[in-house]
Amino acid sequence: MADGSSERSAPYLRVAAALRGRIADGTLTPGDRLPSRGELGREFGVGENVIRRAQELLIDEGALEGRAGSGTYVRAPIERRTLLRTPRGQGGRSPAPAGFTGTWESDSTAKVAAPPAIAARLALEPGALCVRTVYEFLADRQPALLATSWEPMAITGGTVVVLPEGGPLAGHGVVARMAHLGVTVARVVEKPRPVHVDREQAQMLGIAAGAQATLIERTHYDASGRPVETADILIPADRWDIAYDITLPVADI
Structure with missing residues (x-):
């Protein structure tokens, strides 16, 4: 040895x-x-x-x-940025994660069978049809983070908002598009965890395969508790600090 x-x-x-x-x-x-x-x-x-x-x-x-x-x-020194996660930032017009400023590119595919893990998050049977949208978010015209969103076609299929980035509400975000269908999005849950990027993700982000990242599993729920959208948001650890701004109730003394 x-x-x-x-x-x-x-x-x-x-x-x-x-x-x-x-x-x-x-x-x-x-x-x-x-x-x-x-x-x-x-x-x-x-x-x-x-x-x-x-x-x-x-x-x-x-x-x-x-x-x-x-x-x-x-490589030029990397400027670290802060992605501020705050309830006030959720549900806006942009499909970008709350706290991100920049542009994005997207690619939507309808009638995609939900993988078991995604189906479980959406309370669907495995293989249920969804619209999958892959986002590449850009800061200073460089890849900054990735996201893949899934929406059940049982909710949006056959409507003008079936594609998140198409139709009259293109780019308006989950909350506004669901409201158009009479669905009130009441809350969003995020589960962050550390991961290592695979080769395909690394190529898209311009980082080394195996580099550390934070994966946020984000799910929107309607007023009845039904999941209406879920997404995996991949954030390179060497570029972003993630901060959570949580408002507390005023103490009743």
């Missing part, structure tokens, strides 16, 4: 330390493209696989970023 000293002296770690030092002292600056793996391999006297492992380590640390078909670049 290799001891700690041999692990610390592994060639890829030494290469990573050297590249990390060049970034720290300004030899490599944000936006700089690294030499090819072959060039770096010759410089450090190692194989390209060693260079690849060193680059992957620095990508995981957030120091580098890979761009498909272009190469590996020094």
Whole structure:
């Protein structure tokens, strides 16, 4: 079994330390493209696989970023933002999570069979038909967070609001669209939990596969307690702080 000293002296770690030092002292600056793996391999006297492992380590640390078909670049420092979750922000016109400012792109598909976990959250039978909408939220024209929303077609099917981003109430949000159908959305429940992003999610967000994120399971309920929409909101942990603003009742003294 290799001891700690041999692990610390592994060639890829030494290469990573050297590249990390060049970034720290300004030899490599944000936006700089690294030499090819072959060039770096010759410089450090190692194989390209060693260079690849060193680059992957620095990508995981957030120091580098890979761009498909272009190469590996020094990553600009990430500006952390705060996503404020507050009851006052729920149910607005925008489909974006409360506290997010930016733009979004969406893709809706009708008559999608609800997976078991989604069906359970919507109190449906597994396979019940839903409208699935995938959102990509952008800040400064860069991917910021992802969301996938599910709505039962038993509620919206055959109406002008069946597609969240189509029809006369496009982009108005869950509360307004349900109100158009005579459904009063009374509350929303959020369940946050830590996750690691998969490769597809990482590519969409421009982060490393396996990077940490917060997944918020958000579900809207009508006045009778029936779930009318549920969504998975994926928030990269290295970009966002999540703050909850909870109003308390005035103390009766």
